[in-house]
Amino acid sequence: xxxxxxxxxxxxxxxxxxxxxxxxxxxxxxxxxxxxxxxxxxxxxxxxxxxxxxxxxxxxxxxxxxxxxxxxxxxxxxxxxxxxxxxxxxxxxxxxxxxxxxxxxxxxxxxxxxxxxxxxxxxxxxxxxxxxxxxxxxxxxxxxxxxxxxxxxxxxxxxxxxxxxxxxxxxxxxxxxxxxxxxxxxxxxxxxxxxxxxxxxxxxxxxxxxxxxxxxxxxxxxxxxxxxxxxxxxxxxxxxxxxxxxxxxxxxxxxxxxxxxxxxxxxxxxxxxxxxxxxxxxxxxxxxxxxxxxxxxxxxxxxxxxxxxxxxxx
Numbered sequence: 001x002x003x004x005x006x007x008x009x010x011x012x013x014x015x016x017x018x019x020x021x022x023x024x025x026x027x028x029x030x031x032x033x034x035x036x037x038x039x040x041x042x043x044x045x046x047x048x049x050x051x052x053x054x055x056x057x058x059x060x061x062x063x064x065x066x067x068x069x070x071x072x073x074x075x076x077x078x079x080x081x082x083x084x085x086x087x088x089x090x091x092x093x094x095x096x097x098x099x100x101x102x103x104x105x106x107x108x109x110x111x112x113x114x115x116x117x118x119x120x121x122x123x124x125x126x127x128x129x130x131x132x133x134x135x136x137x138x139x140x141x142x143x144x145x146x147x148x149x150x151x152x153x154x155x156x157x158x159x160x161x162x163x164x165x166x167x168x169x170x171x172x173x174x175x176x177x178x179x180x181x182x183x184x185x186x187x188x189x190x191x192x193x194x195x196x197x198x199x200x201x202x203x204x205x206x207x208x209x210x211x212x213x214x215x216x217x218x219x220x221x222x223x224x225x226x227x228x229x230x231x232x233x234x235x236x237x238x239x240x241x242x243x244x245x246x247x248x249x250x251x252x253x254x255x256x257x258x259x260x261x262x263x264x265x266x267x268x269x270x271x272x273x274x275x276x277x278x279x280x281x282x283x284x285x286x287x288x289x290x291x292x293x294x295x296x297x298x299x300x301x302x303x304x305x306x307x308x309x310x311x312x313x314x
Contacts, residue, residue, distance in 0.1 A: 006210075006213070006261050006262050006263070006264050007262065007263065007264045009201065009202065009210070009262075010029075010032065010262035012201045013032055013061050013062070013201050013202070014028050014029060014032065016057070016060075016061040016198045016199050016201055017032075017054065017057040017058055017061050017198065019057070019188075019193065019194065019195075019197045019198050020050075020053050020054070020056075020057040020194050020195045020197075020198055021050050021053060021054050021057060021174070022177060022181045022182075022184045022185045022188070023177045023178060023180070023181025023182075023184070023185075024050070024054075024174055024175075024177070024181075027054075027172055027173075027174055027175075028054070029262075030170060030172055030275075030276065030279055031054065031058065031146075031170075031172060032058075032262070033170075033255050033258045033259055033262065033276060034144075034169045034170040034255065034258075035058065035062070035142075035144055035207075036207075036210055036211060036214050036258040036261065036262070037169060037211075037214060037251075037254035037255050037257065037258040038142070038169075038211055038215075038254065039144075039168070039169025039170060039251060039254065039255070040125050040144060040145040040146070040147070040167060040168050040169055041144070041145070041146045041147070041168060041169065041170055041171075041172065042147050042148075042149065042165070042168040042170070042171040042172070042283060043055070043146065043147065043148045043149070043171075043172055043173070043174065044148075044149050044150075044171055044172070044173055044283075045148075045150075045173045045174050045175065046150065047150060049174040049175060049176060049177075050174050051148040051174055052068075052106065052108055052148060053194075053195060054174065055068075055104070055106045055146040055148075056068075056106070056195055057195060057198050058104065058146075059103075059104045060195070060198040060199075060200060061198055061199070061200060061201050061202075062104075062200070062201065062202050062204075062207055063200045063201075063202055063203045063204060063206075063207075064102075064103035064104040064142070064144070064204060064207075065102045065103040065104070065140065065204075066102060066103065066104045066105075066106070067099045067100070067101075067102040067104075067105050067106070068099075068105075068106040068108055069099050069105075069106070069107060069108065070108045070109065071107060071108060071109050071110050071111075071112050071113035071117070072109075072112055072113065073112065073113065073114055075113050075114075075117050076117060077116060077117050077119070077120035078098065078132075079098065079099060079117075080098050080099055080100050080117065080120040080121060081098040081100060081120050081124070081130040081131075081132055082095060082096050082097050082098030082100075082101065082130065082132055082137070083095075083096055083098070083132060084096070084132060084133045084135075093133065095132060095135065095137065097137075098130065098132075100120075100121070100124050100130060100139060100145075101130070101137065101139055101140065102139075102140060102143075103140050103141075103142055103143060103144065103204060104143075104144045104146065105124075105143075105144070105145050105146070106146050106147075106148070107121065107145060107146070107147040107148070108147075108148050109148055109149060109150060110147040110148065110149050110160065111149040111150065111158055111159065111160055112150075112158075115158075115161065118160065118161070118164055119161075119164070121145060121147075121164070122163070122164060122167065124139050124143070124145070125145050125167045126167055128141070128143055140204075141204075141208060142204060142207050142208055142211065145168075147168070162242070162286065165283050165284060166245055166247055166248070166284050167247075168283065169251040169254070169255065169280065170251070170255065170276070170279045170280050171279055171282065171283035172279055210261075213261060214254075214257055214258045214261040215254070215257065216266075217257035217258075217260050217261050217265070217266055217267065217268060218266060218267045218268070219253065219256065219257060219267070219268040220267075220268070220311075220313075222311035223256075223268055223270065223273065223311060224253070225311070226270065226273065226308065226310060226311055227249050227252050227253055227256075227273060228249060229308045230244075230252070230273070230277065230281075230304070230305060230308050231243065231244040231245075231246075231248055231249045231252070231281075233304045233307055233308060234281065234285060234301075234304055237300075237304060238288065239287065239288050239300055240285050240286065240287060240288065240300075241286045241287065241288050242285065242286035243285060244281050244284050244285065245284060248280065248281055248284050251280050252273065252276065252277065252280045252281065255276040255280055256268045256272040256273045256275075256276060257272075259272040259275050259276060260272050269313060270310035270311065270313065273310075274305065274310075277301070277305050278298060278301045278302060278305070281301060282297055282298060282301045285297070285301075
């Protein structure tokens with residue numbers, strides 16, 4: 001039974017975040033869906049389009065404890081997970097909390113860090129805990145990682161490993177604003193408007209309640225089979241060396257349920273799956289062609305989606 005006004009809550013959150021990011025409501029909505037579905041988000045785009053601003057705006061609108069690390073080659077794993085230090089007064093080792101022990105962790109320009117530092121995120125993202133000196137510490141709940149990365153090939157960057165990419169529920173791109181939105185952004189800046197105007201809509205406890213309700217949204221067996229078929233076609237296409245993983249199917253299911261929830265429904269429709277399919281799947285695929293093929297990847301993903309007939313809903 002629904003106890004939260006899903007449509008009203010979603011609209012309020014999108015409205016508050018859009019105070020800081022102009023003209024990108026669909027990106028904001030899909031980012032919200034991933035947060036409600038309990039997933040982590042990869043923001044891939046060129047510098048200066050508002051990736052970091054969007055993450056901070058969400059932390060304010062959702063009332064989340066927020067930390068940010070600017071990743072560079074000299075950032076160490078202990079900067080992320082924390083470390084133990086000797087206390088000469090007590091004669092004991094004491095744990096110093098790492099930056100990741102928060103509700104919303106922004107890993108800014110993650111692909112500038114070394115592979116060893118990037119891997120420090122994996123346990124927290126997958127298991128919700130970190131291990132330091134054989135002791136395990138749970139991260140606060142709710143917990144979301146929003147990582148930003150510049151496009152591969154930019155100076156000082158390196159590709160994220162496949163295992164790490166697969167742990168992101170969704171990959172989004174903000175893109176350039178259209179001229180009208182960019183002009184509005186400049187006007188707001190002149191008026192001193194933006195992040196300071198974002199108001200809190202939910203608390204951490206309320207967000208956990210929303211996640212529980214979204215997880216309880218009903219999905220028919222025929223739609224589960226549909227999701228499995230969609231993932232299977234990515235594994236059998238000659239243009240793709242490695243298709244969508246079982247984790248991708250779970251992510252797609254959770255996103256579809258969250259999509260239904262924010263529309264006020266307690267059941268999933270094929271259109272919910274369609275809305276999030278490309279963003280949930282594309283970054284998990286390893287392509288047979290080189291990077292020049294990247295621009296065609298979205299078209300291939302859309303083609304694969306269209307090749308699987310959606311079940312009739314009765």
